[in-house]
Amino acid sequence: MLEFVPWHLSPFILDADEMSTKQRREGIFASVMTFFRKLSVALDTFLVGAVLDAGGVVQKATTQP
Structure with missing residues (x-):
C-alpha cells in the first residue's frame, strides 16, 4: 500500500x-x-536484520537456538 499510493497519485x-x-x-x-x-527498502532490511540478530538467529546454522 505504501508503494502503490504515491505512484497512483503521481499523475495528479x-x-x-x-x-x-x-x-x-x-x-x-x-x-x-x-x-x-x-x-x-534498505532501512527495512537493516531493521529486520537487527531484530533477527537480537533474537539470537545464527547465520547458516542447520538448527536455530
Missing part, C-alpha cells in the same frame, strides 16, 4: 504542478519517489 500531482509552475518536472518527482522507495 504532476498535473497540478505543471499547471501552477508551467514546467514539466516528471523526472524530478520520479527520481525523488524512487530514492525514498529504495531508502525505505
